[in-house]
Structures are given as C-alpha cells and as structure tokens.
Amino acid sequence: MSQNTTQSRGATAAAATADYLDQRTGIGIAVKNFARKVFPDHWSFLLGEIALYSFLVLVLTGIFLTFFFVPSMGMTVYEGPFAPMDGVEMSEAFASVLNISFEVTGGLLIRQIHHWAALLFIAAIVTHMMRVFFTGAFRKPREVNWLVGFVLMLLGLAAGFSGYSLPDDVLSGNGLRIADGVARSIPIVGSYASFLLFGGEFPGEVIIPRLYAVHILLVPGLILALVGLHLLLVVLHKHTHYAGPGRTERNVVGYPLFPVYVAKAGGFFFIVFGVLALMGATMTINPVWNYGPYDPSPVSAGAQPDWYMLFLEGGLRLMPGQGTEWVIAGFTIPMNILVPGVIIPGLLFTVLGAYPFVEAWVTGDRREHHIAERPRNNPVRTGVGVATLTAFFVLVVAGSNDILATHFGLSINDITWVLRVALIVAPPVAFWATKRICLGLQRKDRELVLHGHETGRIVRFASGEYIEVHRPLDEYERWVRVAHEPKRPVALLPAYDERGVRRKGYRRDALRARVSRIFFEDRVDPVTPAELVAAQAHGEHDALPSASAEPVGALPAAEAAVDRGADAHQA
Amino acid sequence: MSTEHSQSTELTAAATHRDVAGPLPERFENPGLEPHRPRLTDEDPGAARRATRQVAALFGVSVLGTIGVIVAHVAFPPGDSVASMRTSNLLLGAALFLSLIGIGTAAVHWAKTLMSDHEVVEARHPQKSSPEVREGAIAVLREGAEDSGIARRGVLKGAMISALALFPLGLAVPLIGEVGGDWNVGAFRHTMWKRGTRLTRDPSGTPIKAEDVTVGSAFHVIPDGLREQEHWIEEKAKAVVLMVRLDPADLKSEQGEGWSYDGIVAFSKICTHVGCPVALYEQQTHHLLCPCHQSTFDIADGARVVFGPASRPLPQLPITVDDEGYLVAQSDFHEPIGPSYWERLK
C-alpha cells in the first residue's frame, strides 16, 4: 500500500520534471527518436566503446591530477617520505608528481589509472580500427567517419606523448630529446622547428608548460569534439551489422538503446573503469621516482617510449647509419633519421587515412554498404591489413630489442640484423599467407555448405560401402556462409572506341583494372543454390569440381553484366 | 513500434522464396530472422528470481566497495614507507575496483537475463537527401547569394576574402615571433667548453687530475663553472662529455693530433644520431653504446661508428692538463655536437 503511493509519487515527480524540460527544450522528440534506436550486438562492436570509456576515465582522473600537478620547470628541492628522492634538486613538475604519488592519498592510484587508461585508450583505438578495416566497415557511406577516427587516433598519440613527458623525468626527457633530434633532421626548417618546440635551445624552460596546455586543453578539446562527430555519424549511418539471417543492407537488427544498450554500454563503462582501477591498484606504471628528475646527462637502460610510439623507436633503431647522412651543396640531409622518423610514418599514416578512398577507386563500387564483411571474404584487403600489422609489429619488436636481448640471452646486434631483414621480408610473406588462409577458409565454408557437418556416424551399406553421414546446414547457418556477393575484377574497356579514337582516361582505367585484378583474381565464390542442389543430388563429396580461381575470361554472362554496370557508372 | 512492422514484412519477403517452384535463383536469399529462442529466465520464474537476486547482490558488492574506498582512505594513508604506500594504493584500488565492477556486471547481467532479448529491426534509408530536399537546399542557397549580391558586387567578394585571409596574421605574427625564443639557431654550434676549462665530475663539479683516471676508468664530465651559468641546463645538454683512459697502445686513432692526454680521451656524450646521452662504455672492447638506438662507437678509433643508426663519430674534446695537473679543455669542440641538421656544415 505505502509502496504504491511512493511509486506513484515518484512517477508524478518524474512526469512533472519531464514536462518542465519538454516545455522548454522540446526534448520529447529526441527521446522518442533515440530511446528505441537499434544497435546490433557483437563483441567486436564494443572495441570502440573501450576506447571511448578509457577516454572518459582519462578525463575524470586527469581532472583529479590537474588539482595537484604543477606544470613548471622552476627548480625546487623535494622533501618527502621517499628516501632516494629526499633532498634532491628537481623541477617543480617532477616534485609535484612525487607529491601526488607519495603524499596525496589515492594520488598514486589515480596517476596509475590515468597512465594505464592512456595505454589502453590507444590499444583500444588500434583494435577498433583493425575491426573496422578488416570488416570493410569503412566503405560508403562511412569513409568520412573513418577519417574522423583516423584523426582521433593521431590525437590519441599526441595526447599520450604530451602526457608522458609532463613529469619531467629522465626517461621522458630523453624521449623529448629524441623528438628534438628528429625535428632538427627536417630539411631547411629543422633547427627552427626545434626552437619552436622548446622556445629556444633544448630543453629550455617552457616545454613542460607548453605540453601541459597541449595535453589538458588543446588535444582533449579536439578529441572531445571529434568523438562527438564520430558518434553523431554512427547514429546517422546506423551501425553496421554482420551478415546473418534477417540482416540486410536496408535494415539494422539488434537491441534498442533503451533499456538494453543503456544497461550493456553503461555497464561496460564501469567494467572498463573497474579493470583500470584493478590495474592501477596492483601494477606499477611509469615509476618516475626510479628514473629521477630530468638531467641532460644520464640515461638508463630500457630507454623506451610508451608502446604506441615503439614503432617509431624501432624504425630509428633498425635504420643503418652508414652512408645515410647526405650532404648536398653543404647542406646536411640526415636520411638515417628522416627515413624512419619522418618519411615512413608519414607514408604509413597517409596510406592508412586514404585506404577507404583507394579501395573505393579500385572496386569502382558506389553503393552503400551496411553489412560488415567477414575478413576471409576479402582476402587481399585482409592480407594488406595483416602485412601492415606485421610491419608494425616488427618495428615494435625492434623498439624493444634491448629488452629482448637481456631476457632471451640474445645479441642485440643479431636481433637488429634479423629484424632489418624481417621488416622487408615478413610483410609480403604475411600478405601471401593471410591471403591463402582466407581463400582456404572460404573453401572450407563452401565445403560446409555443400556437404554439411560431419557427424562422426559411419554407415555401412549392403554393398559393403561405408559412408559418413553428413548433417546439412539449416538455412540460417548456411546464410552466413553464402550471404556475400561474388566479386569480380573490373573489366577494362578497349583503348580505342569503335571509331578507332583513343579513349580518354584509358591509362587510369588500365591501372585500375590491374589493381582490381590483384584484389579479385584469386577468389572463391559463395555456393549458389544450383551447386547445392547438384551436391545434394549426388550425395557425394566430390560431386562438384572445386570452384576456386576461375580465370577471368570464363565469367558467366550475369557477372560480366555486373562489371559493365560498374564501368558504366565510372564513365 | 513501426520497426516491428518492417520486421514482419521483411520476414515474409525473405521466407517466401523457399516455397517458390521454378528455376533456381542465381543466389541464395536471406532466410529472415531466426525464430526467437527463449532464455532460461524467460521460461522459468525461479531462474528469473535468481537472476534478480544476483543483480541485486552485484549492486550490493558495489556499495560495499564504495564503503571500502572510504574506509581505506581514512584507515590506510600512504604513510612514510614504501610498504605503507603500496598497501594504501592496493586497498584503495581494490575497493574502487569492487565499487565499479559491481555496477558494471550488475547492469550487464540485468540486460542479458531480465531485459527483453527480442531482436528489433529498424529500416535504413539511403544517406543522401531526396531530390526535392536537395533542390530546396540549393534554392535557399541561391536565394541567399542573390540577396547578398556577392555575385554582382565583385569588389565586396575581393575585399571580404582579403580581410578574412589576413586577419589570422594578427594572432600568428606575435605568436611566431615569440614561440621560438630568440630564434638564434646559431647556438647549436657552440658549447661552454673553451681553452682552459677544467673537466669536472658530473654532478659534483669537482675537478679531475689526470692520474685519477686509471686505465679502464670512465668519468662522466661537465665543464667547470656549469652551475654558475644562467642557462646551465641548456649548457649541460650540449657540454656533457664522457672521458676514459685507454692503454696508449690501444689507441688506434683520434680526431685531432694531440687531442688526448696520455691515453685519456674525451668525447661528447650527445649522440650524433638523435641526441641521446651515449654512455654505455665497455672497457674491454672500448666500444661505447647508445641505449636508445644502439649506435656503437669505437672509442679507440676516434669514436668511429661501428654499428647502428648514427652516421658520424662523436665529436672529440681536445684535452690537456694545466699547471696543477688537472685535466682541462684545449678548446671547444671543433664541430657542432649532437644530431645533424640542415645548416650544420655552413
């Protein structure tokens, strides 16, 4: 009885508040439209959420830290409970980090959560990007959102690097010195770039305050704005979903935002924060009290940046120095720094940012895609992705070569040589192997669709013949394996038209056709109903010739039509 | 509930193909949504009650965790020892973990077991606006442009573009003027070493006698009077030196005639690659290794590069002894120390 009255009283209050708000904001429309918005359910769609929640944790813990951190390079003498630091001269920035770590209750925990969250933020961004890449979720209409995400990744790196340097310790100071060395290597403007960063000669007295402004204002502001845009576009596009029964290019299947997704996504925020709290409670991160206050003279073994910068570090380590510093007309061009420090990352990031546009050009596909592809169904894209990750991994390993040397009893020189070779050899090998594995998995899918599951039940016929009984796939199970459309290389129209006039844009088309052949020449088509009927009619494993790697010339009429259609669109 | 409608039409459309006789289609058709499989909690009220209790218990864990944070905060301050700091951090963090993970798992468990798991279908529409909307948008823009007269009054367009293009200079010029300090990049060329500057220990600043430097020793060296400099940290960043003594018989070459003193050689500690302090001296091989990128220099051979990404030897500091037997510099380095830059040789 009393329960009922409180409930109704609560409901009345809520209704009154809602009415008040709606009269002033018209928020009813937004609630009506958003509350039942559908999000598809899949673990891989939560990777971006890990990044988002890490960012929220970074903001929350970051605000805590700003209340105690002093972004100043003025010198002071620290006095505190940690014996190896007591009475040591250091910058006020470093002293305040010691204060946070040793004297503010919970300060060390928040600092450690903040740093773990930073590492996790970028790990999640990279994993999320991998998911988007490998499932082709960057295709029209999402190319722009890929770019937004790409810029967010760059901003994440900027946030990480600027924050890593703030404590003004020996380790990050040497990192800044390396950044200074790379900046100086840039032709013509290098020295000025170095002065611009440090407000004069390295290390100067302004870099910490400047990085502080970048770290707590500029970069997070931009990230916040772009995260807003990123999510807005997700809402506008509606989330992709994987191929499956009932899922089409014209719908989205999943659970409504309210209540299911609010609970799941909201709960996941607390899980991410909880895991980070656990890490901050139990695992030391960036123990600056071990490195000591910055001083340009010392350096310690194990001098590395945080993991997301290791690939740059690895590039710098692998590049041979002999004969790679060019002097032209008296001007120095240090290719040993420019190549790994500027050119390779520049190229890598350009290709990464531009990939959706490159693939759109190659396929000539102008349709919208809302079904995320299974990676195996686009072997060349998957291969390119794995090859790039392999190169990245080789560079990360190269950036850790001294740690590997001590932990596995190896020679650092041998590791460096092996990795120099691996950087060139491993990506093509990875590409080839991945492509083969993808094609193999597609064949496996065909097998399964055509012949069903093995049941392990052996039956003997009266004739003495043994067969294993196969259980055919039900239509839902089958659909996942036959939903993708068969792909064909774009056909090249002849160089001369029927009147013998050379066609404009032929060269570009020829290039496109060549790249398109690389993409789609080796392929395995999904099973067609006719093939399935034939397989079932024969009831034998080898009833059908394997349908892989057909030559392009043997295209059935219908597929040729598809090609023509694509070309016509392009023209 | 319009989504439910679109779902059912979708389903019937997809379902029909299986019953259609006639020639086989080119490709399989979408079979439509799988029938909903009820969960344990949908069918068994006992299971639903159990799930409810579990969710409530998980929220309870969170409450206990939050209380734990407060208790830990009061009862376990960081204190004065490493052990008490670790305890404080561990207990606060563990309690915070419970406080957070309780809410997280409760919410997810609730969603998974007690909220409806009927999939909902929402229709998509092409991203582009309809032709009418596009036309409307273009018309509005055209009308506005017409009204402003920007097309007819060319002078306005020019004046506006110039003003807008130039105004950022008002911010950029003062910024660029000041952001690089005095912009005197010539400072890269010199360090505070000069004729007669004593070599002193880093960081104590005590001078070093030649006979203190026994064979196999490595001294980390800064110039005398460094701390009296106004910008001592910038000077230190350029002036640090590693000094070792080899058996004079092992000394294969040096960069200048008479730049060593009785087997004692001094080299800039700043790597010619990207500027890390190169300081890992192996006294048996006379190799000097940079821990950042593994450039390896042969100290016995004029700090020649024997491995790694550096291209140039470390600059050598010419040294000798003064009247009192202390090691002193003969001059500054004869080339800019540290990483390469465009106008380094100019």
Place this chain on the structure above:
Amino acid sequence: MKAIADRRHHRMAPVVLLLLALLLTGAVYAALSPTPAEATAASEDDIAAGAALFRTNCATCHGPGAEGRDGYPSLIGVGAAAVDFQVSTGRMPMQATGPQAPAKPPVFDEEQIAQLAAYVASLAPGPSIPTADQVDPAGGDAANGMALFRTNCAMCHGSIGRGGALTEGKYAPSLGGSTPTQIYEAMLTGPSSMPVFNDANITPEEKQDIIAFLEEQKQGSPGGTDLGAVGPVSEGLWVWVVGMGLLLGAAVWIGAKSA
C-alpha cells in the same frame, strides 16, 4: 641522518661538499695506490692453501703463476677484491666460453674463496676486499646514491639496477642478487665490460651511498608489482595482456546470448 639530509639543501652545501670532496679525493688518493696487501691480514697457511686451489682450478687458463695467456687475463695485481667478486658470484671458474662469464652458484665455499683471494693478493698489491663497515647500507645516503647511480650506472644496469643489454650478446647483469660487498668490489675492479670506478672517481663513501640506494630497492615499488622494472616495454605488454585481455573477455560476455 635526517639532519644531514636537511642541511644538504643549504645554499652553501655545494661549496662545503665540493671542499669535502676535494679533501677526500686527495686523502683517498694518498691512501689508495698501492693498497697494502697486508690489509687482508692473510696468513701464510691461507696463501699456501689458495695456491693449491689455484693450481688445480684456475691455472689451466690463467697460467701456473697467474700470469695469464692468450685471451685469459693475468691476475697479477688484480687484488683480493677481484678474486672475491669473480669467485663468490660464481663467474669464475668459467664453465664455457661466451660473450661474458655469467653469474652462477659459487663453486667454492667462503673459506676457499678467502684462500684464493689471499693467494692472488700475495702475488702483487691490488684492491682489497672492503670491510663490513664500508659496505653497510645503513651508513649511506640513498638520495646521493641515486644521483651517482643515475649518472654512472643506470645507462647499463637500468634505472634501479635490473640489468640491460650491451653489444654482441654482452649484458650488464641485474644487481638484485648482488651482496653489498660484491657491488663494492665490482665498482672497484671493473669486471669484464664494466669500467673501473676507482676511489678517486667514486669515493668509498659514495660507493656506500650507491649500496644504500640499491638496498632501498629491496622494498619493492609503492605502486604494486614492478613488472620487472624494465620500463615501458613491459607496461605495453601488460596493457595488452591484462587490460585488453580482460576487456575483450568482458566484451564477448556482453555480446553473447544468455542461456
């Protein structure tokens, strides 16, 4: 201790320290070389026993009179400190050739090591084994030790002495298992690749400071497990293994259908 630490912040402290250091350097240098061999006060019996041990265990490589031969150093003049370091850490006798002699459980007991040291010290004067007072961590200033460690040791041994890589398979070992005496002896004698830090470079008091700093490290890290204290590489590894690992598990749980 605290009082001294407080005074170290005084403006005149560097000057006083400088004067002290100058005085010390002079005094130490006067007292240093050659270190009298009788500092170890070894008996004739010890020397004879050490000589016998040497002939059976060391002479194959270092020569019957410890004069060394191709690729094997002469031990004449290395002093008792070098012998004590090499043998008590198990580096000598060496079992197999390699980039450098690894530490392993010592082959000889304390008495035998003392006898070997006495024998080698009797051949020619050299650095002697430090006294217990000299290596007592309680007598050192950890903060000064850290400053010295950072400048002179951390580049090879890592920021808190967990070891690091050198060229061609050589390495600076972790100092976690080293006794204060061994640390002192290593600085004094410069075993294998390590440079010598004689008492003119790092004074005995400063060596004691370094020992005090390393002793502090035994308390562990205030932040929890130290993940090997090798820097950001292990942190990067663990954020993927623990952080991404747990959260991917959680994501799979959230995305999976309930039974």
